[in-house]
Amino acid sequence: MSAKPIDVVILTEDRYLHPDLDDWYQAQIAHEEALVGDALQALGLTVVRRSWADPEMDWSECGSVLFRSTWDYFERFGEFSPWLDTASAQTRLFNDAALIRWNVDKHYLGDLAQRGVAIVPTRFVERGQTVSLASIMAEAGWDEIVFKPVVSGAARLTYRVGKATVGEHEAVFARCVAQESMMVQRFEPAIVAEGELSLIVIDGATTHAIRKTARAGDFRVQDDHGGTVHAHVPTADERAFAEAAVAACPSRPLYARVDFVRDPAGGFRLMELELVEPELFFRFHPPAAQVLAQALAEKLR
Known part of the structure; x- marks a missing residue:
């Protein structure tokens, strides 16, 4: 030591x-x-x-x-x-610093997708790029989306948009893209129907899990936005998905929180892989x- x-x-x-x-x-x-x-x-x-x-x-x-x-x-x-x-x-x-730099920019999701991890379908829009939300939705065939910055946290500048409301969000999106790179993701109904699963993986192995649900009328699952955290016993397939996502990192992290939802087809889709400063919910499982x-x-x- x-x-x-x-x-x-x-x-x-x-x-x-x-x-x-x-x-x-x-x-x-x-x-x-x-x-x-x-x-x-x-x-x-x-x-x-x-x-x-x-x-x-x-x-x-x-x-x-x-x-x-x-x-x-x-x-x-x-x-x-x-x-x-x-x-x-x-x-x-x-x-370590290399993992943190990789993880603070959500372009890492594209890296993980290339390595075989199923992510929520995502389009990246680089700073200064001229593109509308409506065109992204039409091209991808998405009826509902969420957009947010690629470097962010705590649901900063995070918006849920449907076909009926896309017009009123175009100006906000354009202002955001003028300042920083953004990401547009297909909205996952499981977020409001079932909630988001978070598995905590330490040194490559799952220790425990929680499930986060949004308050009525919202889609943000963080407790500081009114969401609720529930104890969850992870299944074997949930553990396998989380550990495979961590194994796809450029190097093995000491700790990770793997946030994902169930796909409509029955599999899983990664929302975030948190390696910098994730809440690890030790209060739900102190031995971790x-x-x-x-x-x-x-x-x-």
């Missing part, structure tokens, strides 16, 4: 460095990260929490960095990107925090 004074920095952002435990959302973050921190300390590792943007932090003084609640990185990408270069030159990152801690500790040896 590292001889450096700090073995593991659990990485957060400025807003959550000192969480308000009277706020349910921040209390949830604190609980999740405490499960990981306690598991790491139980293995004899020294652990601290720091914001990635801490100007006083010397990253060369820690043996490793574990990304957790760095949920502002896409809003501050102009700062985050050079920080990632600096930190990765000074310490070990989990997941110990699995993560053990896997990280072995990589530091």
Whole structure:
């Protein structure tokens, strides 16, 4: 193990460095990260929490960095990107910088599709490109779509559009494309009918799963948008799909959350493969925090 004074920095952002435990959302973050921190300390590792943007932090003084609640990185990408270069030159990152750079841009879905992973049908629209939502829908034969930025999170600039409403969204879409690359995906009815499955895969193997459902009248499943999280026991075919998606990454991540839905034909379609700072829902299965801690500790040896 590292001889450096700090073995593991659990990485957060400025807003959550000192969480308000009277706020349910921040209390949830604190609980999740405490499960990981306690598991790491139980293995004899020294652990601290720091914001990635801490100007006083010397990253060369820690043996490793574990990304957790760095949920502002896409809003501050102009700062985050050079920080990632600096930190990765000074310490070990989990997941590593190459995987993070690959995963922050949702063009990675195209890479996974080329490697045989079934993704939600997707069209990428590059910044400055002139194309209408209506033409994309007509060409693809889609009656309903969702569009969002390729670098984003927390449902930022995410819109659900049907044939009846496409006209009123064209101006919004054009403004978005003028500023950044976007993606247009076929809307998956299973999102509202059944919800989205999230399988947590640590060091290549599934540890646990949850199912997220949107509130009535919405399609966003995140709990901070009113969605609900349910315990879920993954089936063998769900595990196989999630683990195959992770195996298709450029290198094996320490941790991953695989978000997918059931396809109308009966298979699965990948929504997202989250490798940067996914919520891992340890509160639903605390032993998984110990699995993560053990896997990280072995990589530091």
